[in-house]
Amino acid sequence: MASEPVLSLAELENIALDRVNKITREYWTNGAGDNSTVQENKVAFNRYRIRPRALRNVQNIDMSTSVLGQRVSLPIGIAPSGWHKMANPVGEAGTARAAKALGTMVAVSMGTAMGSTPADVCSPEEVKSAGGSAVKFFQLYVFRNREYTRQLLRRVENAGYGAVMLTVDTAHVGRRISEIRNRPNMPHFLRTISFGSQLQKENPDSADFTIDASLEWNEIIPWLRRNTKMQIWLKGILSGDDAELAVKHKVDGLIVSNHGGRQLDACIASVDALPEVVRAVRGAVPVHMDGGIRKGSDVFRALALGAAYVWIGRPALWGLAYDGERGVELVLKILQEELKICMGLAGCSSTKQINASFLVQARDAML
Numbered sequence: 001m002a003s004e005p006v007l008s009l010a011e012l013e014n015i016a017l018d019r020v021n022k023i024t025r026e027y028w029t030n031g032a033g034d035n036s037t038v039q040e041n042k043v044a045f046n047r048y049r050i051r052p053r054a055l056r057n058v059q060n061i062d063m064s065t066s067v068l069g070q071r072v073s074l075p076i077g078i079a080p081s082g083w084h085k086m087a088n089p090v091g092e093a094g095t096a097r098a099a100k101a102l103g104t105m106v107a108v109s110m111g112t113a114m115g116s117t118p119a120d121v122c123s124p125e126e127v128k129s130a131g132g133s134a135v136k137f138f139q140l141y142v143f144r145n146r147e148y149t150r151q152l153l154r155r156v157e158n159a160g161y162g163a164v165m166l167t168v169d170t171a172h173v174g175r176r177i178s179e180i181r182n183r184p185n186m187p188h189f190l191r192t193i194s195f196g197s198q199l200q201k202e203n204p205d206s207a208d209f210t211i212d213a214s215l216e217w218n219e220i221i222p223w224l225r226r227n228t229k230m231q232i233w234l235k236g237i238l239s240g241d242d243a244e245l246a247v248k249h250k251v252d253g254l255i256v257s258n259h260g261g262r263q264l265d266a267c268i269a270s271v272d273a274l275p276e277v278v279r280a281v282r283g284a285v286p287v288h289m290d291g292g293i294r295k296g297s298d299v300f301r302a303l304a305l306g307a308a309y310v311w312i313g314r315p316a317l318w319g320l321a322y323d324g325e326r327g328v329e330l331v332l333k334i335l336q337e338e339l340k341i342c343m344g345l346a347g348c349s350s351t352k353q354i355n356a357s358f359l360v361q362a363r364d365a366m367l
């Protein structure tokens with residue numbers, strides 16, 4: 001049982017990472033290459049400073065917004081990440097219950113459909129029934145075996161999911177040094193990094209279960225449309241040009257993301273890519289972001305730069321390791337409290353009032 005009073009995600013990170021083994025710690029913490037993108041995601045936030053306004057009646061602070069037409073009480077959800085049972089046996093179902101308790105959303109990783117045993121993961125159906133209205137987004141990689149993907153789409157649509165979040169930054173898996181080094185001692189489901197070979201082992205007769213690196217706009221978006229009624233969102237958009245293409249191909253929403261620095265090394269920080277994407281989209285579809293959100297003031301800065309909603313990746317895993325679903329609730333409550341104070345002190349009584357006029361860009365950043 002947790003006993004330390006934890007007042008920030010930085011404190012929680014230290015406690016949680018002390019409690020897990022080296023392989024888990026490195027799997028969660030490290031990114032691609034020399035971790036420069038992991039660092040940049042955090043440093044970039046600090047280059048934006050908040051310029052508060054005075055005397056604007058901030059007695060009541062409304063942090064609610066809407067996602068997929070549904071009212072959520074917080075502009076903060078939990079990004080898809082694999083293998084929550086490495087953190088705590090409650091797994092993805094516990095994460096989903098925590099998101100529901102706080103009145104927000106969790107996006108469910110495709111890993112939930114790929115464990116070999118219930119000890120590895122909660123199934124997409126289990127997570128949906130645990131989280132109810134908090135569980136709408138299912139994250140997808142498209143494998144070279146399209147029939148597998150087609151069946152998976154049908155499966156999650158039947159389970160009640162409303163949106164597929166196609167991750168577009170993983171044509172190849174990023175070169176994560178510690179994962180390569182730790183691979184021989186990793187749990188079996190992690191050992192292959194790209195999910196493919198695990199499935200191939202289970203289905204020796206089937207064709208290719210690795211991520212399809214040949215995807216292109218003109219083919220994959222219409223194919224998804226033909227094969228699901230769910231909304232189609234793209235996760236991993238980092239340029240205005242791609243944002244324009246996404247709108248042209250009638251996708252339903254975008255997540256500005258560099259996969260928490262785990263994919264392209266030396267990649268632009270998510271928050272730095274956000275304004276360009278927001279400008280290119282011109283309000284046609286909602287723009288969300290993830291990457292490096294660790295404080296309520298980070299959420300404020302992302303919203304000021306045009307994000308409608310933000311997602312947190314690693315902090316949810318720290319929360320789970322710290323105290324199961326209550327730990328995930330704690331993460332969301334800390335961010336909620338910090339955002340509320342940040343909005344109040346900046347002079348915003350609702351998320352609708354947060355805009356770029358509240359930010360100035362500093363030349364240097366400190367961590």
Ligand SMILES: Cc1cc2nc3c(=O)[nH]c(=O)nc-3n(C[C@H](O)[C@H](O)[C@H](O)COP(=O)(O)O)c2cc1C
Nearest residue numbers: 079080081082109167259260290291292312313314
């Ligand atoms: C351990 C771990 C596993 C992840 N697994 C997935 C995944 O299966 N699919 C995916 O699209 N993104 C995955 N991500 C990326 C997250 O969805 C998200 O983009 C990223 O963690 C956000 O950055 P943050 O951790 O700084 O908040 C994973 C991230 C981590 C840390």
